[in-house]
Amino acid sequence: MASPLLSLRKINKSFGPVHVLKNVDFDAYAGKVTALVGDNGAGKSTLIKCIAGIYTPETGEFIFEGNKVTIAGPRDATALGIEIVYQDLALCDNLDIVHNMFLGREEKSGITLNESTMESMAKKTLDGLSVRTVKSIRQKVASLSGGQRQTVAIARAVLWNSKVVILDEPTAALGVAQTEQVLKLVRQLADNGLAVIVISHNLNDVFQVADNIAAMYLGTMAAQVEKNSVTQNDVVRLITTGSSDAIAGAKK
Amino acid sequence: MSEQITIEKSLRDWWSKVKAGQVGALPAILGLVVLCLVFGSMSSVFLTPGNFANLLTQAAAVTVIAMGLIFVLLLGEIDLSAGYAAGVCGAILVIMITEMDYAWYIAFPVSILGGVVLGAFIGYLVAQLKIPSFVVTLATFLAFQGLLLLLVGEGGTIRIEDPVILAVENKNLSVSASWIFFFVTAGAYVLSGLWKFSKRRRAGLVDSLFKFWVIKTIGLIVIGVAATSALTVERSNNPELVSLRGIPYVVPVILVLLVGATFVLTRTSYGLHIYAVGGNAEAARRAGINVKMVRITAFMICSGFAAVAGMIFVSRANSISPTTGGSSTLLYAVGAAVIGGTSLFGGKGKVSDAILGGLVVAVIDNGMALLGYPAGIKFMVTGAVLLISATIDAVSRRGASAG
Numbered sequence: 107m108a109s110p111l112l113s114l115r116k117i118n119k120s121f122g123p124v125h126v127l128k129n130v131d132f133d134a135y136a137g138k139v140t141a142l143v144g145d146n147g148a149g150k151s152t153l154i155k156c157i158a159g160i161y162t163p164e165t166g167e168f169i170f171e172g173n174k175v176t177i178a179g180p181r182d183a184t185a186l187g188i189e190i191v192y193q194d195l196a197l198c199d200n201l202d203i204v205h206n207m208f209l210g211r212e213e214k215s216g217i218t219l220n221e222s223t224m225e226s227m228a229k230k231t232l233d234g235l236s237v238r239t240v241k242s243i244r245q246k247v248a249s250l251s252g253g254q255r256q257t258v259a260i261a262r263a264v265l266w267n268s269k270v271v272i273l274d275e276p277t278a279a280l281g282v283a284q285t286e287q288v289l290k291l292v293r294q295l296a297d298n299g300l301a302v303i304v305i306s307h308n309l310n311d312v313f314q315v316a317d318n319i320a321a322m323y324l325g326t327m328a329a330q331v332e333k334n335s336v337t338q339n340d341v342v343r344l345i346t347t348g349s350s351d352a353i354a355g356a357k358k
Numbered sequence: 359m360s361e362q363i364t365i366e367k368s369l370r371d372w373w374s375k376v377k378a379g380q381v382g383a384l385p386a387i388l389g390l391v392v393l394c395l396v397f398g399s400m401s402s403v404f405l406t407p408g409n410f411a412n413l414l415t416q417a418a419a420v421t422v423i424a425m426g427l428i429f430v431l432l433l434g435e436i437d438l439s440a441g442y443a444a445g446v447c448g449a450i451l452v453i454m455i456t457e458m459d460y461a462w463y464i465a466f467p468v469s470i471l472g473g474v475v476l477g478a479f480i481g482y483l484v485a486q487l488k489i490p491s492f493v494v495t496l497a498t499f500l501a502f503q504g505l506l507l508l509l510v511g512e513g514g515t516i517r518i519e520d521p522v523i524l525a526v527e528n529k530n531l532s533v534s535a536s537w538i539f540f541f542v543t544a545g546a547y548v549l550s551g552l553w554k555f556s557k558r559r560r561a562g563l564v565d566s567l568f569k570f571w572v573i574k575t576i577g578l579i580v581i582g583v584a585a586t587s588a589l590t591v592e593r594s595n596n597p598e599l600v601s602l603r604g605i606p607y608v609v610p611v612i613l614v615l616l617v618g619a620t621f622v623l624t625r626t627s628y629g630l631h632i633y634a635v636g637g638n639a640e641a642a643r644r645a646g647i648n649v650k651m652v653r654i655t656a657f658m659i660c661s662g663f664a665a666v667a668g669m670i671f672v673s674r675a676n677s678i679s680p681t682t683g684g685s686s687t688l689l690y691a692v693g694a695a696v697i698g699g700t701s702l703f704g705g706k707g708k709v710s711d712a713i714l715g716g717l718v719v720a721v722i723d724n725g726m727a728l729l730g731y732p733a734g735i736k737f738m739v740t741g742a743v744l745l746i747s748a749t750i751d752a753v754s755r756r757g758a759s760a761g
């Protein structure tokens with residue numbers, strides 16, 4: 107396999123006396139979807155918040171494109187091209203799709219908003235993701251379905267030529283058809299060359315869309331394996347016991 | 359033939375917007391038309407040019423307070439003390455001019471600065487200490503009332519004789535200046551609209567709303583011509599002694615505020631951030647917006663507008679009194695914003711809502727007084743209209759989230 111775009115080595119993070127991440131290693135590859143799985147409280151959200159610069163780990167290394175980097179805050183992560191799509195999406199219902207995609211990073215000419223540039227860029231991004239389901243990109247986000255909202259949140263994340271996109275449970279609240287649509291979009295991101303990290307509790311989704319699976323167990327990385335080398339049962343065992351003994355592909 | 363289709367399509371787009379909870383100005387416009395027809399048929403005075411001019415000067419101060427309030431309402435906050443902020447700033451203006459002999463062009467900016475400081479104080483308490491704005495401004499409502507009383511002195515009024523300040527509510531543009539004002543305004547409106555659409559077309563973006571804009575613009579121009587014609591008719595009972603014609607000076611004052619505030623809200627990123635914070639403050643924060651700064655500045659803008667309203671109050675009454683900006687002022691201003699279509703839930707509204715709503719409130723006030731109804735009935739009718747508007751707001755909001 108090619109060398110990873112982003113590597114985490116021996117990450118430790120505590121909240122007061124609670125040791126939440128214990129020597130966690132993690133790799134994400136350009137053009138691949140890496141699924142991050144684990145039971146409730148395993149530390150998945152904490153790990154991606156470390157990547158996004160929201161938390162700073164006490165010890166550990168970040169290696170990005172082969173170089174050691176420090177991520178001391180959200181701005182550092184953004185500067186590296188790391189974008190995160192939160193589980194609750196964080197969109198403004200009263201704004202249209204274009205304004206939501208550019209919120210906080212508006213295109214301006216002088217002091218005025220450059221609406222036509224923003225609209226064209228938004229259109230290009232959505233087209234690049236093969237999104238055809240939204241009627242008008244000037245429509246308010248309030249009028250969109252759950253899947254479409256997820257699409258807008260993802261489009262917002264890839265608008266900035268980002269290199270790593272992290273999605274926290276992108277299909278948790280969606281029905282069958284919309285889940286399908288979002289998974290296709292996730293696949294599309296990776297096919298466009300991004301490193302995609304997806305947190306999910308749904309192993310069917312994981313096996314459908316992921317190339318690699320990283321399983322966490324009580325704050326440790328139980329194993330990071332290629333999807334093709336494991337079965338769903340193997341992953342269930344990893345999640346519930348943390349034991350990778352029986353798995354051939356494990357490279358713990 | 360394709361023309362037909364695009365008109366139909368833009369109307370349909372607009373109607374789907376209405377149904378999606380973005381009812382916009384429609385209820386207020388309908389209400390205004392109905393009220394004018396009713397009062398016009400019941401009173402012979404109501405639809406006269408003299409009363410029309412009177413209505414505009416009557417509505418002016420409350421409308422300006424409402425324009426400022428919209429910045430705060432867009433955040434889902436409220437400023438109950440905006441009325442007395444107008445009073446305090448009016449007092450600063452009068453005291454500086456009458457008692458300290460400053461020129462109006464010194465005193466007026468200072469009074470606005472005073473308003474901005476009051477707003478910064480409120481905004482700091484709301485944004486930094488996270489006290490609900492309802493509570494903070496209830497306290498400042500009392501405090502500003504007290505401050506006004508201290509400045510003016512109990513039971514007293516202070517007169518103002520500055521001709522410029524008095525002209526705002528009591529003098530009119532000359533007839534030719536009135537028409538020049540109309541043509542410049544209409545021309546600027548049409549050109550800026552055409553420029554916007556042509557820019558979009560050049561960028562390869564299609565616009566189904568263009569035809570709708572044309573219809574709206576024609577409607578506005580017709581109204582503008584009618585209003586300017588009515589206002590340039592002689593309305594003095596005794597024209598040989600004193601002629602009374604032309605657009606009241608307060609109209610261009612309000613127009614400047616309207617254009618400025620609308621520009622800020624719709625064309626700048628600061629305006630977009632106000633809508634964003636009102637829609638979803640957490641999303642705005644994660645998008646890197648300085649939510650605290652947005653909150654504080656919105657309250658500063660609100661009180662700054664209140665200071666302008668204070669000047670208008672002073673001009674209309676020729677004096678300042680301890681009750682200037684009190685009694686129903688603030689409630690009328692909030693009513694005007696909501697009746698115009700601004701949501702009390704935040705995130706939805708336009709500065710022009712204040713104009714429309716301010717006119718509705720003034721028409722009820724003026725019409726019912728002409729018909730000889732007691733103040734009690736007037737308040738109850740205004741309350742009922744406000745309730746209807748709030749209902750439309752709540753229902754359309756539900757429609758939006760259900761869709």
Ligand SMILES: Nc1ncnc2c1ncn2[C@@H]1O[C@H](COP(=O)(O)OP(=O)(O)OP(=O)(O)O)[C@@H](O)[C@H]1O
Pocket residue numbers: 121124126144145146147148149150151152153
């Ligand atoms: N800010 C915090 N302060 C203290 N403890 C925390 C904090 N955030 C997370 N934790 C703890 O860290 C552990 C891991 O939490 P985390 O949210 O990363 O789990 P998760 O794998 O995302 O779980 P889920 O699948 O339920 O989202 C939990 O035991 C949690 O209680």
Ligand SMILES: [Mg+2]
Pocket residue numbers: 150151152
């Ligand atoms: Mg989580």
